[in-house]
Amino acid sequence: MQTLEPLIVILGTGGTIAGTARSSCDGVGYTAAQLRVDDLLAAVPALAGRRLEAHQVAQLDSKDMDIATWQRLAIAVDEQLARPEVAGVVVTHGTDTLEETAYFLHRVLAPNKPVVLTAAMRPATALVPDGPQNLFDAVQVAAKPGAAGVVVAFAGRVHDATQVRKAHSYRVDAFESADGALVARVEEGAVRLLGRWPAGEALGLARIAAPAGSWPRVDIVMNHAGADGRIVRALLAAGVDGIVAAGTGNGTLGVDLEHALREAESRGVRIVRSTRCDAGPVMDLPGLLPSAGVLSPVKTRIELILALLAR
Ligand code: ASP
Numbered sequence: 001m002q003t004l005e006p007l008i009v010i011l012g013t014g015g016t017i018a019g020t021a022r023s024s025c026d027g028v029g030y031t032a033a034q035l036r037v038d039d040l041l042a043a044v045p046a047l048a049g050r051r052l053e054a055h056q057v058a059q060l061d062s063k064d065m066d067i068a069t070w071q072r073l074a075i076a077v078d079e080q081l082a083r084p085e086v087a088g089v090v091v092t093h094g095t096d097t098l099e100e101t102a103y104f105l106h107r108v109l110a111p112n113k114p115v116v117l118t119a120a121m122r123p124a125t126a127l128v129p130d131g132p133q134n135l136f137d138a139v140q141v142a143a144k145p146g147a148a149g150v151v152v153a154f155a156g157r158v159h160d161a162t163q164v165r166k167a168h169s170y171r172v173d174a175f176e177s178a179d180g181a182l183v184a185r186v187e188e189g190a191v192r193l194l195g196r197w198p199a200g201e202a203l204g205l206a207r208i209a210a211p212a213g214s215w216p217r218v219d220i221v222m223n224h225a226g227a228d229g230r231i232v233r234a235l236l237a238a239g240v241d242g243i244v245a246a247g248t249g250n251g252t253l254g255v256d257l258e259h260a261l262r263e264a265e266s267r268g269v270r271i272v273r274s275t276r277c278d279a280g281p282v283m284d285l286p287g288l289l290p291s292a293g294v295l296s297p298v299k300t301r302i303e304l305i306l307a308l309l310a311r
Contacts, residue, residue, distance in 0.1 A: 006087030007051045008142045009080040010135075012037025013058040013073065013101075015094030017131035019123035030123035032061035032094055040092060043124065044132045046189075047139060062094025062119075065101060067212035073101065074108050078205060081113050088114035088142030092135065095119040095166055095174055098152060102161035103299045106150040107306055110202035114147035117161075118154060121172050130155065130172050137186040144191045149198035151183050158184035158191070160198045165296055167278065178279035178294065207309055216308035218242035220297050221261075222276055223253045229260025236263075242270040242304040245289065246297040251275050251282035253289075261289060270308065274300040 012018065014033030018040060021030035037054045041047055057076045058069045073091070080089050093101055102117050109115070118138035120131030138153040150161040155173035160183050167176040183195045217240050221231050235243060245261055247253050251273035253261065265271045274292040275282050282291040292300035 004085075005051045006143050007053065007083075007085050008088050008090060008139050009086055010037055010041065010052060010054045010090045010092065010139075011073065011076055011080070012040065012054065012056045012092045013062070013069070013094075014060045015062050015092060015119050016123055017092050017094075017118070017120035017134070018059070019120075020125045021123050024125055024127045027122050027126055030125070032123075033059045035124055037092060040124070040131065040135055043129075044136050046136055050139065052139070057091075060094075061096070062098065062101070063096040065094075065097040067215050070101065070104050071208055071212065074105060074205060074208060077105060077111070077115055078109055081109070081111050081115070086113070088116065088144075088147065090135070090138045090142050091115065091117045092131075093117050093119050095121060097298075098175075099161075099165050099296070100298050100302060102150050102152050102164060104302050106161035106198060106200060107302065108203050108205065108208055109150070110200040111150065112148050114142045114144065114197070115150045116142045116158075117150070117152045121170070121174050136189070140186055140189050141184070141191055147191070147197055149200075151198060153186060156186050157182055158186065160195070162198065162295070162299070165278070176278075178296075203306055207306060210309060216241035216305055218244065218270075218301050218304045218308070220244045220246055220301055221257070222246040222297075223248045223257055224276075227254045228256040229263070232257065232260035232264055236267065236269070240264070240269055241308055242272070242301075244292070244297050244300045244304060245271060245273045246276040247273050247282065248276060251288075251291055258289070265289070270304060272300050272304055 018035040019032040020034040152159040163177040168174040274297040
């Protein structure tokens with residue numbers, strides 16, 4: 001009896017990987033989210049004949065990612081993973097908020113099958129597009145026996161959802177893992193494991209079921225030279241449930257900004273300190289506002305929203 005090769009499902013959400021420009025030399029003035037996920041697959045002849053299924057979940061520039069799309073995507077990924085014949089899921093996405101979607105899916109689903117997000121820095125019409133290679137690599141990762149959890153496959157590297165961040169605005173290898181901790185590399189289609197597949201405890205879809213419009217409001221405020229409490233006071237006036245303070249260094253805050261944040265905290269707003277540094281933890285010290293550990297400000301924001309949704 002012939003054993004079927006593993007089925008991989010590709011979910012499309014848009015991004016530059018699905019973007020088009022008028023000229024093949026235009027790598028910046030393109031429009032994201034123009035091609036369908038089937039078109040992306042058709043551009044990778046090496047995937048022809050593979051056991052794949054493709055579905056379009058959204059079609060947007062990921063700078064415009066929103067809660068409703070996250071909800072739809074999490075449900076779609078969960079449904080696909082629940083099918084016994086599905087070995088893994090690939091999500092095509094934009095690079096701008098890729099790390100946020102990856103972290104969101106990781107916290108909500110913590111899947112024991114691989115969910116591999118991928119993207120591109122160049123539109124599909126570029127002279128040398130990077131999307132087809134990234135999509136090919138992502139499928140290899142999703143089909144790798146033993147692979148599990150939410151990862152990002154990009155430019156030959158496989159990043160953990162908790163570590164990954166977009167670190168460059170233009171370079172084709174735009175993503176880095178904090179402290180360099182890669183999960184794997186993809187070389188000529190072979191996945192070479194370097195670390196561990198991400199694992200965690202799933203919060204579950206029930207946590208994110210509330211209508212998008214009723215989700216807690218969490219904003220990010222940065223410390224910088226001359227920062228004061230003005231933005232925090234404006235947020236308080238507008239209504240806010242949580243504030244992530246992207247502090248300097250070890251999450252340090254200017255005196256006026258900290259004063260305003262403590263005022264907000266005393267009025268019931270949840271405050272968490274992260275750092276505007278590219279990597280490294282924010283250490284908790286007695287008497288300081290709560291720390292986000294190693295999470296970047298945007299991931300801290302997701303963590304805080306998910307925590308507030310449990311109230
Ligand atoms: N603005 C685009 C997006 O995030 C950038 C990209 O895909 O690289 O969808």
